Amino acid sequence: MNNGVHSTYGQITGWGSYVPVKVVTNNDLPPELETSDEWIVQRTGIRERRIAAADETTCTLSLNASREALAKAGIQPSELDLIIVATSTPDHHTPPVSSLLQHALGATDVPAFVVVTGCTGFVYALSTAYQFIHSGAYRTILVVGVELLSRFVDWTDRSMCVLFGDAAGAVVVQATDRPCGMRSFVLGSDGSQGEQIIMRGGGSARPFSQEVLDGRQHYVQMNGREVFKFATRVVGPACEQAAAKAGLTLADIDWIIPHQANLRIIQTAAKLMDFPLERFIVNIERYANTSAASIPLALTENLTSGRILPTDRLMFVSFGAGLTWGAAVVEMSPR
Ligand SMILES: CC(C)(COP(=O)(O)OP(=O)(O)OC[C@H]1O[C@@H](n2cnc3c(N)ncnc32)[C@H](O)[C@@H]1OP(=O)(O)O)[C@@H](O)C(=O)NCCC(=O)NCCS
Known part of the structure; x- marks a missing residue:
């Protein structure tokens, strides 16, 4: 305490x-x-x-x-x-x-x-x-x-x-x-796009029923194309805003650990941000989209392998249901 x-x-x-x-x-x-x-x-x-x-x-x-x-x-x-x-x-x-x-x-x-x-x-x-x-x-x-x-x-x-x-x-x-740890963060939400990733049944709006079950509304549904467009739109600005809030630019970031949803989203974001793709941590090929687990999973794997050093400055960036997004600058140890 x-x-x-x-x-x-x-x-x-x-x-x-x-x-x-x-x-x-x-x-x-x-x-x-x-x-x-x-x-x-x-x-x-x-x-x-x-x-x-x-x-x-x-x-x-x-x-x-x-x-x-x-x-x-x-x-x-x-x-x-x-x-x-x-x-x-x-x-x-x-x-x-x-x-x-x-x-x-x-x-x-x-x-x-x-x-x-x-x-x-x-x-x-x-x-x-x-x-x-x-x-x-x-x-x-x-x-x-x-x-x-x-x-x-x-x-x-x-x-x-x-x-x-x-x-x-x-x-x-x-x-x-x-001085280390989280130096800045950016969080956002656009509920007008809530329908893009939704589990329609089982909540207060549509309590669980035979109809929910028959309509397979107890499963998550997604408009993949719209989520793709949204993700490529928010990743770059969120990272730039988080860097600026920490008094930095993207050039000061050693690694970007993005949410692993689609390799093409990461490639498109890298191009739009003019940030080298090799400095994005990517492991989607082995784990697919693990949602809220994807960033700490990639962080752990790459710290353990020694690819990310305990002295590195990192950018975490993610997007998902809500639709929501977030980015954070994290320094693993004092610089
Ligand atoms: C889902 C996603 C891979 C689909 O890729 P896409 O290029 O947009 O493909 P579309 O949804 O337009 O579908 C194209 C075709 O492929 C088909 N298709 C969809 N999934 C398929 C699959 N697993 N295997 C084969 N064909 C498939 C579709 O039925 C469609 O066929 P049609 O043209 O005959 O109707 C892509 O939109 C995506 O990754 N979006 C982001 C989703 C995401 O990351 N969500 C999590 C956010 S946290």
Whole structure:
């Protein structure tokens, strides 16, 4: 808890990720879908995705990633001041999966809540965590991005089910007086485009019923073409605004970690921003779109491999249901 010392900065001291063991390649997809490896690779860059086992849930995926992040930071669950989980695919509508995770971790009485902003969830959750750190309210926060979308997409709809995979990523943010961590953030939302990515049934607007079930409205539906246009429109400006808010330009950024939705979105954004594609972290070919998990998953993988150095300056940028978007400049350690 807050010991009275006001610390302005928050360092990411731990990171972890988890992907289910089961790999489903494009060629493994059921023939009834009438899709092909060629179509999927050309249109999206995706070659395979991970699919959760029957006994796995959003909570168990989160737990695996969180334990790794806590071990890396050398933190016991009891030392956490707060847990924030970004997800749109929780174990249940209620109770919140953040409380399930808090209990599973053994983080007794630690406050926990969920942030629901689709694929932008991790950037929103991390930005929220930093407000608690900057204010001095909390010193040690676990932020998780997790998604189990394979249970929420219609496996008879080839325009949706090929695009997504299951994963979790987590970071530990700890207060420090050394300048580092999140230097700026930009968040946005345009609810007029809410219909572009929507699960129509099962909420207060259309409670679960036989009609919802028959209409397959308990699955996420998406207007892929419109989301594609939106994403290519917001990524560049969001990154430029976040850089400017940190007193930087894009030339000062070592790596951009974008939400992994479509390789063509990343390529188009790189061109529009005039930022080298080689400085974008891309792993969509192996995991597909893991929504709120994609940024912490890519971060963990590349820190572990040594491609991203603990001294690097990063840009996280994401977009998704809402429609929402967000970008943040993060310095892994003091420069
Ligand atoms: C979904 C997406 C890959 C579709 O690519 P696209 O080039 O826009 O393709 P379209 O949706 O226009 O569909 C073109 C054709 O391919 C077909 N198609 C769609 N999915 C297919 C699949 N998996 N395999 C084969 N054909 C497929 C469509 O039926 C359509 O056929 P038609 O022309 O005969 O009607 C692309 O729009 C996209 O990635 N959008 C962004 C989505 C996203 O990232 N969402 C997450 C945001 S967080």
